[in-house]
Amino acid sequence: MEDKKQLLIQIIMEENVSAIVTMGERLGIDPDDVITMIGNLVSEGRLNGTLTEDKVRFFKSSVKVSEAPVIPREDKPPSFLNYNTKPGKLTALIGFIIIAAGLVVNSFATTIEEANFAAIVIFFGLLVLFAGLYFIARRNSPD
Secondary structure, three states: OHHHHHHHHHHHHOOOOOEHHHHHHHHOOOHHHHHHHHHHHHHHOOOOEEEOOOOOEEEEOOOOOOOOOOOOOOOOOOHHHOOOOHHHHHHHHHHHHHHHHHHHHHHOOOOHHHHHHHHHHHHHHHHHHHHHHHHHHOOOOOO
16 A cells, blocks of 8 residues: 555656546546545645545645746737727717707707707717717727
8 A cells, every 4th residue: 555655646746647537547546545545645744735626636735836937028919909999989079069069059949940950960960979989889800
């Protein structure tokens, strides 16, 4: 049994195997026995790590950090994500202002001609507002 424990420690520490099923296949024992053996080795202090909640993997706590240099890189977003929405927002804002002006004219209209003029201004404002919203929503798909 001691030789299986040594082999288990070697599989975990040197070969970096974390799957309990793979350890069981290598040792030729049942995965439940591997879990029990790992629990014994952890309690004895010969192995440091934790079992996952579902008892499928064992992760050692002494993970070796790579000594490779970290190369900083600058991630630039793809070109299709750089879309200027400022003209669309400005157009939609102008359309909203035109609608507000038409509503003000309509509220103070005393004749039918003034009310008709206010309705034309409101519809023109809606047209400009929808054009601005179209410019905001329009974005070319990636090539």
